[in-house]
Amino acid sequence: MDKNNTLRLIDLFCGCGGMSYGFASEGFDVAVGLDNWPDSLVTFERNHPHAKGIVLDLSDFNSADLRKRIGAVDVVVGGPPCQGFSISGKRNPGDPRNKLYQGFVKIVREFKPRAFILENVPNLVSMDGGMIRKSLIKDFVSLGYDVKYKILLASDYGVPQNRRRVVFVGIQGKNNFEFPEGTCKDQKTKITCFQALSDLPEGSLAEGTLNQQKPKSEYQVLMRKNGGKIFNHQITTHDKKTIETIALVPDGGNYKDLPKRLQGTRKVHIAWTRYSSKKPSLTIDTGHRHHFHYKYNRIPTVRESARLQSFPDDFIFCGTKTSQYKQVGNAVPPLMAKAIAKELKKAFI
Ligand SMILES: C[S@@+](CC[C@H](N)C(=O)[O-])C[C@H]1O[C@@H](n2cnc3c(N)ncnc32)[C@H](O)[C@@H]1O
Structure with a gap:
């Protein structure tokens, strides 16, 4: 948190920054967006004039160097591509598909933010018989986070679209986060x-x-x-x-x-x-x-x-x-x- 009490945030797999934009409109200081797709970062920087876009392959990077470059953050948000989760059989951390998700874990381990938000497609919850969800929660619990998750429907929040996404919210220590109720639940x-x-x-x-x-x-x-x-x-x-x-x-x-x-x-x-x-x-x-x-x-x-x-x-x-x-x-x-x-x-x- 800076001297103005704003919460400093970084966005992993930021794309054009839909997630960042929502957080910025609630007063979060979006400091950095990371993605390996330069096009999306041009859009990200144009629409987040105070933020820096960094082109980075999040499956292969040095987290200590990144921490030195970015400094301390309060919140990490991000939506790793769902192909980043191994979907067959036992989870194998060596599976290259897991590396994107592991990139998220690596950053949380290095930066130790007060909270993280991980967004994804809803079937992540049931994929592999629920194994992916359970081990995701276990990974973050072992880093000291209390994790809650819920599948949200965008149209409940005033978005003219029936898009469902799962959102995991991890907070250091006790998690007092309550998922937003939604102001447009009624058809x-x-x-x-x-x-x-x-x-x-x-x-x-x-x-x-x-x-x-x-x-x-x-x-x-x-x-x-x-x-x-x-x-x-x-x-x-x-x-x-x-x-x-x-x-x-x-x-x-x-x-x-x-x-x-x-x-x-x-x-x-x-x-x-x-x-x-x-x-x-x-x-x-x-x-x-x-x-x-x-x-x-x-x-x-x-x-x-x-x-x-x-x-x-x-x-x-x-x-x-x-x-x-x-x-x-x-x-x-x-x-x-x-x-x-x-x-x-x-x-x-
Ligand atoms: C689902 S989009 C994220 C959208 C973003 N959360 C938003 O609200 O606009 C996933 C992003 O992951 C990025 N990505 C895929 N593989 C990556 C990698 N190896 N390293 C960094 N970013 C990657 C893609 O370029 C894409 O922008």
Whole structure:
């Protein structure tokens, strides 16, 4: 903690910094983000002007050197890629897939933060018959942390997306952390795709165009809170056949709404899904192009995907369009991270 009583944080596998952004909006001092993907760090640094992005392979590094370079921290957050957990048979620390997770453990061991937050896909809880979860908890207990975990649903926290993620919270000594309750648990209070996207146009916008439409929801007001300029809204023009096929799917529908001859034209069951304007979206992915706008005959733009992840409009994504989709799809929704950050502060009092 610095002299202003702000809690200093580092973000491992930070990507563009969805998790960091949520913590920063609760007053945490995001000092450093670490990732081996330079593109994502350009976005991270642009949107966290006081933070430093460090390109580092977290499966192979010297933790003492890193500690010297970064200094003391209060909180370590991060979402190691789930391939970083060995999923077959007995856990073998020598399994190369384990090295990413071990990188997280190594940093907690070296930095000894007051708390850590580890986020991941929900099936980590049951993978390998629960073995992965149990040994993860054991690893951190042996370092002096009391660990709690819970599967959270992003739409419970005002995110217009039904994304589930498991969150482990470890605190040195006794763990007084309480998982946030969520202000939008009731279906009627969930933020819908219409509330999230209806002020964004069908066509592309030049970078930095001021949104001319009146906001149609409180959520849109929140997303525009820093000015209302729009970035990353370049549409994808699909081929004629794709446009004609998706045009046959109604708001909230899927491949089952297509004539039989078209139902099998894409080989995955999630294909030809149109978001429902009346519900939160499905989980935003890293750019598989199977989920379409609730109204327009195209996939959502990067900005629309970012809205569904609760990134405000002035959070700008850098890199190619493919890279931007991946950065957005990888992220922890900032509003969910904010809810966790708020509770973590209470646990420290
Ligand atoms: C799920 S994303 C994290 C997203 C981030 N928590 C957020 O909220 O935006 C996982 C990240 O791990 C990074 N990564 C994968 N392998 C890595 C490695 N060996 N060393 C460092 N980072 C790695 C990826 O580049 C990716 O950005």
